[in-house]
Structures are given as structure tokens and as C-alpha cells.
Amino acid sequence: MTAHTPSTSDNGTPGPRSSVHPVIAEVTRQLTERSADTRAAYLARIREAVGQGPARTSLGCANLAHGFAACGVGDKLSLAGDVTPNLAIVSAYNDMLSAHQPLETYPAVIKKAVGEAGGVAQFAGGVPAMCDGITQGRAGMELSLFSRDVIAMSAAVALSHDMFDGALMLGVCDKIVPGLLIGALSFGHLPTAFVPAGPMRSGLPNKEKARVRQQFAEGKVNRRELLQAESAAYHSPGTCTFYGTANSNQMLMEVMGLHLPGASFEQPGTPLREALTAEAGRRVLGLTALTEHHTPVGEQIDEKAIVNAVVALLATGGSSNHTLHLVAIARAAGIQLTWDDFAALSEAVPLLTRMYPNGAADVNRFHEVGGMAFLIGTLLDAGLLHEDVRTVAGPGLDRYRKVPRLTEDGELVWVDGLAESADKTVLRPAGDPFAPDGGLRMLEGNLGRAVIKVSAVAPERHVVEAPAKVFADQAELQTAFAAGELTGDFVAVVRFQGPRANGMPELHKLTPPLAVLQDRGQKVALVTDGRMSGASGKVPAAIHVSPEAEAGGPLARVRDGDVIRLDAVRGTLEVLADLGDREEARPTVDSSAGTGRELFAALRGAVGPAESGAGVFGH
Template identity: 70%
Template sequence: MSSPHPVLARVTARLAERSAEGRAAYLARVADARTAGPARGGLGCANLAHGFAACGPADKLRLRGDVTPNIAIVSAYNDMLSAHQPLKDYPDRLKSVIADAGGTAQFAGGVPAMCDGITQGRAGMELSLFSRDVVAMATAVALSHDMFDGALLLGVCDKIVPGLVIGALAFGHLPAILVPAGPMPSGLPNAAKAAVRKRFAVGEADRAELLEAESASYHAAGTCTFYGTANSNQLLMEVMGLHLPGASFVTPGTPLRDALTDAAGRRVLELTDLGPAYTPIADVLDERAFVNGVVALLATGGSTNHTLHLVAMAAAAGIDLTWDDFDALSEVTPLLTRLYPNGTADVNHFHAAGGTAFLIGELLDAGLLHADARTVGAPTLSAHHDASDPGYRGVPELGEDGVVWRSVAGESGDTGVLRSVGAPFEAHGGLHTVRGNLGRAVVKVSAVDPGRRVVEAPARVFASQEALQDAFAAGELDRDVVVVVRYQGPRANGMPELHRLTPPLSVLQDRGHRVALVTDGRMSGASGAVPAAIHVSPEAAAGGPLARVRDGDVIRLDPDKGLLEVLVADAEFAAREPGGGAPESGRGTGRELFAAFRAAVGPAELGAGVFR
């Protein structure tokens, strides 16, 4: 096993030093919450009776004592969202498995799950980012009854998984395992879908053709198969030790998926304070785990949303992760995958080529992951005893008594999708931080042709993506241009994703123009081939310099050098009054209920959360 890469070690040491006070305070709270035996042993008789009133006789008998672990099931199930629809039968299945293993389980609570794919360009998208913190609070409510010794968290998509983790970290003395549902089978190839979207943007395809293409792509139960935030969630949870090995990308409704779910139910019993391998989530998610998560994100060109979510999750564990950490790790992390939108393959192709097991093995051997980080599936990320127990280097298979793990092949099954550290797609990671007189921002470069990454062109300023679409339709953008879409940050309107910008900007770039996007909004895992400086911080609505940009100002975006600048004299730029003004937000589609969130939310650079 290789020793940690010097940069990995240096970043982790700085992170630990910077976080020392906050982490110590967090761990002190965790220690205070841990009791000798189940917390329900301290409940009054009336409290405890309420807690098991609806249980069957056998579970009531077990819960009266203090030797049976009781597991909370917290689920994001709903049957509208394809990714979460398979979770419907998980609670009953898990209860049965846990009972057979000598424990009890209760459905502790449901959390909301909304889909950015449905709300794109709609008013509901302004609730999306805030839903992460709602999920966190709902998870905390579910776990607040002092009835539980561990938790199984059922969720998959964008804000749901980070919210579940943040909520669980508030109960850091409990072990927690994330139980996924897996991706849908592959449908219409991603390149074909993207081509229809571009044709629709220029009026060459009608709505019927577009809907047919989208329906052929998103066509079954399971997660969307492109490598956006939902699938980035899955990969990160595995690398960070909260999934069982190989659990991320097994399709729903298969015997292997069921066996992995069963294994999670049995394993969480072992991790409780009453089991042989007590492993609370506070011990799993330490500085090493978050550095591992950043490396995995960079090595796979994952979703830019995780420059928010990883920071917010780390803060919930008392850890001060910053964009500078992402930047430093990006310099030494090779890009090992080509997955849509960074390529044409989907996560099913990635899984077939060797998937997480191959990826983790490559990064471990290169010293780019902390091998000693704790996990729910093994004592450490690198722990394995022999070929029959390969740990997180293992691929799950069905055995006679459930899931077993075998060692992954030594070579990628498809080097067009997944490569070794010795022959990467690029030498550096898929994300860069840029900075300058417009603030700081994140750029996902893994999908951008190197020859198109640097753009210097006049700005055209908009306060909404609808206004940009109108200008595109009117032919006003058919030139070299840096499109500025501002007042899209968390304080302005909840920081919606701006996916509707991708087709028109891609069309302009395909026409040979130098094109870039600069915004304080989000583009997420679907960030595509147009260079985009997103999450600009401080945002325009908080007095950030983006509010002083005018049409015609020349902006230079250079991700390779880490630059984001407006080429206006400092004195002139500083003297300008903010322009435009935030579009009115906050009424309709429930947005009025989130006014307190918009007032309290922190900047994107600190995770865009309301708790920090």
C-alpha cells in the first residue's frame, strides 16, 4: 500500500489544523450524546410506551430491554421520482432482515425528495438547494426520539443525500449506512439526447421529438444514468465509507440489489454500541474522509454541486473544508473517467468497466486516498484479508448466502470510460477554482475542450435565464461573448440550477464563437462543454462585484491560470453603483415559505447553508 501523496498529506494536515477547534467541539457533543447502552433506557415509562406502542408483541418485548439494537429507517421514498421509487419496499425488507439478525427496526421518518430535472426553469427550482437543509432538519426530527442505536438512510439524489448526512451528523454517536437504489438501465445514448436538445434550441426539432428523446433517456425506475449530482452522491458515499463496497451502481429490482440492501441491514447491527464493531458516523466522516471525497470528485469529473455539499457536510462534522482544498488536490489528482457530460458513456458503462472498485484501487495504490479512513463496510478503506475479502476494492456478487465480494480485474474493462492512474485522460482533476476582481468561482473543465477553456470577450449581462434565451432567439448573441447571469445566488432566489442555458450557449460555441458563462447560480453535474464560472462568491445580491458589471465590459476567464477578471480600471469599477437589481423572488410555488432561508443563507463558498 502506497504512503499518502505529499499533497494529500499536506492538505489533510492543514485541514485538521484549521478545523481543530470546531472539530473538537463537535466530538465533545458526540461524546456527551453517547450513553451506556441504548438511549431509550433513560426514557420514562410513558415515553418508552409511546415509542413502541404500534410495534408487534415480539418487538415490544425486545424494546423493553436494553440488549437489542433498534435501528431507525429514514427514507426519501416517493413514487414520482424514478430514483426513489424503488425504495418503497425497503423498510419492510430491512425490518425483516434485522429481526432475523436479532435486532429491531422502526420507520423513523420520511424526508422530502425533489427533482431538479423536473423543476428546471420553473419556480419550484428556487426551493431546490434549500431542500437540502430541510432534509437535514427532517432527518434530525426522525432521529430525535432517543429510541435508536443506529440508522439506515434511504436516499439517492441531488440534495437528499447531503441532507441525510448533515442530519445524521447531528447524531454523530450513532452509526449510519446510506442504502441506495441504483441507476436505471441505459436508455437513449447521451450524445443522441444532447444532439436533439441542440436542434430544439435552434428550432430544428419540435416539442414532440424532444419529448420522445427525453422519454427514451429517462425511461425506468432508478437514478438517471448520466454522471450528475445524484450519481456523484453515490460514488462519494462509497469512497467516503458510508456505502457498503460496490453498492452504488447496481440496478434496482435485481437479486444483487436486494442482497446488498439485506447486507446493509445486517451490517448496521454490528456497528452499533451493542455490536462487535462500534463505528459511529462521527468517526467515519473525519478529515480523511472528506479529503477522500474531494479526490474522488476530481478524479471522476463529478458534479460541481459538491463544491457546496461537501463543504456543508464537512461543516456539520466540525470540519472547515474550503475551495482552496479542492484546488490544491486538483493539481495532483488525475482525471480517470469519461462519463456524460464529460464523455458519452453513462454510469452503467462505468460500473461494467470496473467501477468504484477499480477506481478506489487505483487511487489507493497512487497514495491519493487515505487508506486508513474508517468505513461502514470494513475497518478501513484499504482493509482486506485475502482475495475472498477484498473490501472496497471488491465487486459484489451473489453467493449462496447473500452478497459476496470478489477482487476486481487488474485492468479497466473499457479504457474509453475508465483508466488507470498511469494513463489518465488528463493529469489534473476536473474542477478548478478561479478568482479575481469578480470574486471566486468554480469551473468544471473536464467536459471543456482545452482549446476553448480561455475566453476573453465582451460581456452581455442578464438577470434571468429566460432573458438570455430571448436574446439568443433574437440573434443578439451570435458573436464572441461572456454571458453574465447574475442575481441567481442563494440569497437572491435560492440559487437555482441554470440548465436551460446549456443548449443555446453550446450552439453559439459550435458556430465557432468564443463563449463563456459567468454566474452566481448553479449548473451542477450537467455542466457541459462551454466554460462556465459558477457559484461566483460573493453573489450579486449580497453586494458582490458581479452586480457592477455592464454590457460590453471585457471579461477574461482562464481556468488553467485560475483567473476571473473584468478588464476595467480598478477605480472606475469600484465607483460603479450596482446594476440591475435582483428579480423579485419569494411568492408562489411555496417560495414564500422559504423567505427565512434566503435571509439566513451563507455564501456559496461556505456551502450555501442556513446552519453555518
């Protein structure tokens, strides 16, 4: 099987072009200026590594022999010389998680394609992959955010043998892709492609699943009926089909040029999916320092690529988790992205998609009606993306207007995508958006700074002013709900859920009870220094409050009855009380041990604030 990768000459006629929007240009300018010193230091480091060449060419004989001892005779002969490129495969495969189960067969596909193209590919290492869907509401969720940094370190261990000229990263879900990219950027002199698995086939509609969850919270259906609904929604290999963090990851990898064009949402188990996997290996082979098209990932992920990522996140109403992950990714490349950049870009970027939880459609429907090719094309035409970036498909983001297809002869080619959205209830052009601004907004006030996702929140609920009800964790709120104690209007304050306190777990179990109360006519909102799921929905939630309560943030001094005003229109988060003379509360729930949490004490002690990406590196 051969592939015809789009190039400048065969890219077809692009749509009408616009100069870069002035807000996009100004945010990029400020970001570049702010990052000048750290970016320069990062580039100097990776350029020095490029100059040193593949270390295996200077490895001692015993070192090198260890490096290819398990290879076949042909690969040993190739790696003993200094001209055959060797690619690392780093994978998050495990067969428990539906999104990662398809990755089991990818290394063999990649090795075969790379070998036929004149290179060698070795499985360099595996990284852990946990599922937030399984750990929601459990102690294991308190390891989730830190797993991102563990994955980054694991990827670095895999690449540390200095045997490689390029890398392929196999991963899909929430913390896995950001962790793999942070790890790859620590070896930024290597060209790197990300290889997705694709979404599972559509099952029970996500809106129906959410309805059954809410009915269970109200006691209207039993556990057996709830499990039937959940199993009909999550039913086969592939990524969950709602537009949460996992699928936001895939969208971001494509708009940053780390996927091949159109690769993000092709379902697993298809001939096209296998062809794209094989071609990813061939493409990286053509981007190594041994070629004239050398494209190190650390050069590729520059300020323009980071701005493109934020724009696409806003335009799609993507996961709020990426206000943490993109900041951490950018810092790994020496780029000082801030929440203020998100806020500034949000004012200029329209909302172009409606996918659950922001609409009824899933990612399969988005892919069918135009998908990434249409989204990128319309954002480019509106001047909302930088076109002049480097990608694994070659220079220029225009290439991502194309979609992959297989010819009758099995050749992989890229053809023009849809000129118009096939369903404007799901995907719209930039000139006819669902909303004039992005789905994420920043809040600031005397309670600190926070993030709110408003794309799924009804406009009449964008402002909530009500007395606080303070909880130590989400279990305490659920208990109060079950006891019928959550009456009247209120703002739920769930504190000591930040990274220093307990690893900043997602609090997705809060969504059903709060949604029930909201549907009963109560005005409710959530304020927390924890996270919500990438699938957080219709209840207004000020999340990632920074500084967190454990770090002495104002949340630690809020008491029951204090009036809190959450105003997503003005971008403010305020308590209408004087907190100055109050003592700080302390956590009443012990998260220091059990389910492996004792092993993560050092990370809780080293982690930075949410605004800096909630990571343990370089904050």
C-alpha cells in the same frame, strides 16, 4: 440468505501500495490543523451522547409506550428491555421520482433482515425529495438548494425521539444525500449506512439526448420529437444514467465508506440489489454501541474521509454542486473544508473517468468495466486516497477493492474486482489518466471567487476574453437567443442567482443555446453566482461566483460591454474595467413569492455564501 462481508483477513492481496501522496498528506494536515477547535467541540458533543446510551432505556413509561405502540408483540418485548438494538430507517421515497421509487420496498427488506439478526428496525421518518430535472427553469428550482437543509432538519426530526442505536438513510439524488448526511452527522454518535437504489437501465445515449436538445433550441425538431428523446433517456425506475450530482452522490458515499463495497451502481430490482439492502441493515446492527465494533458516523467522517471524497470527485470529473455540498457536510462534522483545498488537491489528482457529460459512456458502462472497485484500487495504489479510514464494512478502504456477488446458494460474498479496466475509453488507471489534473478548478480575481468544471470543455476554450452581456435570469438570455440578438463573441453574465437572491437555482437551461452559439464558431462563456447542473458540459462556465451580486459582490456592478477574461489555465476571473465608482444594480426579477418561495424567505435571509457551502447552519 447470509452475507460474507470482507474483513482484514479475507480481503485478498491488495495491489502494490504507495505511501500517501505528499499533496494529499499536506492538504489533510492543513485541514486537520484548521479544524482543530471545531472538530474537537463536535467530537466532544457526540461522545457525550454515546456515553448517555440509547435514551429509550431511561424514557418514562408513557414515552416508551408511545415509541413502540405500533410494533408487533415481539418487537415491543425487545424494545422494552435495554439490550436489543433498534435501528431508524429514514427514507426519501416517493413514487414520482424514478431514482426514489425503488425505495418503496426497502423498509420491509431491512426490517426482516434486522429482525432475523436479533434487532428491531423502525421507519422513523420520511424526508422530502424533489427532482432538479423536473424543476429546471421553473420557479420550483429556487427551492432546490434549500431543500438540502430542509432534508437535514427532517432527518433530525426523525432521529430526535432518542429511540435508536443506529440509522439507515435511504436516498439518492442531488440535495437528498447531502441533506441526509448532514442530518445524520447531527446525530453523529449513531452508526449510519446509506442505502442506494441504483441506476436505471441504459436508454437513449446521453450524447444523443443532448444533440436533440440542441436541435430543439435551434428549432430543427419539435416538442413531440424532443419529448420522445427525453422519454427514451429517462424511461424506468432508477437513477438517471448520466454522471451528474445524483451519481456523484453515490460515488462519494462509497468512497467515504457509507455504502457497502460495490453497492453504488447495482441496478434496482435485482437479487443482488435486494441482498445488499438487507446486508446494510445487518451491518449497522453490528456497529452499534452494544457491540465491540462501534462505529459512530461522526467519528467515521473525519478529515481523511473528507479528503478522500474530494479526491474521488476530482478523479471522476464529478458534479460541481459538490463544491457546495462537501463543504456543508464537512462543516456538519466540525471540519473546515475550503475551495482552496479543492484547488490544491486538483493539481495532484488525475482525471480517470469519462462519463457523460465528460464522455459518451454512462454509469452502467463505468460499473461494467471496473467501476468503484477499480477506481478506489488504483487511487489507493497511487497514494491518492487514505486507506486507514473507518467504513460500514469495517476498518480500512482496501475492502472497497472487492465487488459483491451472489453464490448459487444465495450467499452474499465479496470477490476481487477487475485487475485492469475493461474499457480504457471509460476508466483508466492512475498511471495512465485522461488528464494529469482533476476536472474541477477554482478561479479568483476582481470578480470574486468561482468554480469551473473543465473536464468536458475543450482545451482551446479554457480561456475566453470577450465583452459582457448581462442578464437578470436565464429566461432573459433564452429570449435574446430566440430573437437572434446573441451575436459575436461574448461572456454571458447571469446575476442575482445566488443563495441570498433566489436560492441559487441551477441554470441548466442555458446549456443548449450557449452550446449552439459555440458550435457556430462564437467564443462564449458563462459567469454567474448561480449553479449549473451536475451535467453541465462543453461551454466554459464560471459558477458559484462569491460574493454574490445580492451580497454586494462585483457582479452587481458589471455592465454590458465590459470585457471579461475567464482563464481556467491560470485560474483567474477578471473584468477589465474599473468598477469602483459604479452603483450596484438591483434585481429586476421578483423571486420572493409563488410556488412556495414565500415560505423560504427566512432561509434566504440566513444562508451563508457559496464558499461556506451555501447553507443555513454554522457558516
